[in-house]
Amino acid sequence: MGEAPAFFVDELQKGFANGFDVKSKGGETSVAYCNRTYVIGGACEESALSIGVRILDQSSGEWINPTVLGTKPKPSKGHSAVLLGEDRILITKNGSSADDFAWFLEVDTQYVRQQKKILGTEVVAWSKGVSGCSEKPVVISGPSGVGKGTLISMLMKEYPSMFGFSVSHTTRAARAMEKDGVHYHFIERSIMEKELEDGKFLEFASVHGNLYGTSVEAVELVADDGKRCILDIDVQGARSVRASSLEAIFIFVCPPSMEELEKRLRARGTETEEQVLKRLRNAKTEIDLGQSSGIFDHMLYNDNLEDCYQSLKELLGLDGTVTAAPKSATKVVDLPMDHSLTKIDNKIIINSRTPELEKASTNMIVLDVSSLKGGAPGRTRGLDIHTMDSFLDGLSGITH
Numbered sequence: 001m002g003e004a005p006a007f008f009v010d011e012l013q014k015g016f017a018n019g020f021d022v023k024s025k026g027g028e029t030s031v032a033y034c035n036r037t038y039v040i041g042g043a044c045e046e047s048a049l050s051i052g053v054r055i056l057d058q059s060s061g062e063w064i065n066p067t068v069l070g071t072k073p074k075p076s077k078g079h080s081a082v083l084l085g086e087d088r089i090l091i092t093k094n095g096s097s098a099d100d101f102a103w104f105l106e107v108d109t110q111y112v113r114q115q116k117k118i119l120g121t122e123v124v125a126w127s128k129g130v131s132g133c134s135e136k137p138v139v140i141s142g143p144s145g146v147g148k149g150t151l152i153s154m155l156m157k158e159y160p161s162m163f164g165f166s167v168s169h170t171t172r173a174a175r176a177m178e179k180d181g182v183h184y185h186f187i188e189r190s191i192m193e194k195e196l197e198d199g200k201f202l203e204f205a206s207v208h209g210n211l212y213g214t215s216v217e218a219v220e221l222v223a224d225d226g227k228r229c230i231l232d233i234d235v236q237g238a239r240s241v242r243a244s245s246l247e248a249i250f251i252f253v254c255p256p257s258m259e260e261l262e263k264r265l266r267a268r269g270t271e272t273e274e275q276v277l278k279r280l281r282n283a284k285t286e287i288d289l290g291q292s293s294g295i296f297d298h299m300l301y302n303d304n305l306e307d308c309y310q311s312l313k314e315l316l317g318l319d320g321t322v323t324a325a326p327k328s329a330t331k332v333v334d335l336p337m338d339h340s341l342t343k344i345d346n347k348i349i350i351n352s353r354t355p356e357l358e359k360a361s362t363n364m365i366v367l368d369v370s371s372l373k374g375g376a377p378g379r380t381r382g383l384d385i386h387t388m389d390s391f392l393d394g395l396s397g398i399t400h
């Protein structure tokens with residue numbers, strides 16, 4: 001990300017001008033960049049439950065109501081804003097809890113540019129800021145009946161605190177043993193189509209005549225829980241995830257033969273004859289794609305189940321000595337109710353505006369934004385939060 005000089009939000013009134021500026025007035029904050037002014041706050045067009053965004057095109061003098069994607073922040077008792085790296089605005093909410101105070105409004109990231117092209121409208125996208133990073137999700141694909149579900153169940157059973165399953169949405173009917181919200185979110189096609197339009201999905205595909213999709217929330221919930229996310233999705237879905245901002249490990253599971261695949265599918269006994277035949281027809285194409293598309297980092301052959309499971313564990317670095325992944329400790333930070341932001345390189349200083357606290361370093365918080373990961377439509381991870389005192393101690397190597 002590019003650099004911007006240090007400034008205080010309310011310093012604009014003193015004539016600050018460096019390609020962008022920030023003003024704060026009556027619950028609205030405006031951030032100007034190039035020939036656009038982003039006005040954040042006030043009423044949201046769609047819902048009074050979230051912070052609104054409008055854009056003023058300075059060259060034409062026209063107001064634009066952009067399509068707003070991503071999870072929107074709830075309104076707060078005011079907020080401050082600062083432009084980061086020319087593609088997103090950091091918004092810090094007054095009087096919010098530590099897990100809800102930092103939000104990013106993406107205005108020109110790769111995701112936003114892509115969505116502008118797809119939707120043909122002006123687009124901005126919200127993303128919630130989260131401290132710490134999650135491990136790369138694991139995408140597992142392979143033809144129906146190859147044993148993906150079986151392998152994933154074994155992994156989740158052996159490492160329950162390490163892995164979490166991304167619960168997909170599907171329009172197919174639930175099987176006898178399947179539970180809504182556990183194996184899938186079973187959903188009507190018309191509702192899923194509407195949610196797809198609303199940008200709630202990271203990827204989706206039509207598989208064996210039904211819609212399947214991974215919601216952004218499904219993956220983020222697992223990461224929020226401090227676990228590594230496993231996605232069981234088809235090859236088309238894997239291709240979409242490859243093209244997305246989600247960095248993942250891609251594994252394709254092959255059957256020992258088509259005959260064995262057919263035997264397993266029939267023995268599972270969950271599909272009608274017609275569905276079995278459809279899955280077998282699709283299996284050939286999927287295996288060809290899996291082997292030739294360059295999407296996958298690893299191939300697994302599920303002949304003997306135990307051997308295949310051992311190979312899966314090895315490529316995930318689980319050599320038998322690893323237990324639960326340590327959850328990163330959540331830092332508790334006391335956020336000043338009313339504050340200003342100062343940007344110094346990749347550090348954002350949050351300072352209280354309450355006169356008696358303004359000068360005290362104990363009341364300053366430093367946000368390190370040098371290692372941000374992810375972003376809209378999911379979370380922006382990697383925010384590093386310090387009190388000013390602990391930050392200064394870190395710089396000088398002093399420990400108390």
Ligand SMILES: Nc1nc2c(ncn2[C@@H]2O[C@H](COP(=O)(O)OP(=O)(O)O)[C@@H](O)[C@H]2O)c(=O)[nH]1
Nearest residue numbers: 144145168204205207212213214232233234237
């Ligand atoms: N693209 C995509 N594919 C999915 C998703 N969820 C499941 N699938 C794939 O849909 C296909 C059918 O899944 P399912 O109906 O559970 O049948 P099964 O694979 O025979 O157990 C499999 O290839 C899954 O990997 C999803 O969210 N997105």
Ligand SMILES: Nc1ncnc2c1ncn2[C@@H]1O[C@H](COP(=O)(O)OP(=O)(O)O)[C@@H](O)[C@H]1O
Nearest residue numbers: 144145146147148149150264268302303304305
């Ligand atoms: N290596 C294997 N050898 C024999 N049967 C297997 C093996 N792996 C899985 N199975 C069985 O094959 C069937 C299909 O497996 P499943 O995990 O449901 O496949 P998928 O999720 O890929 O559709 C299940 O009945 C499962 O018990």
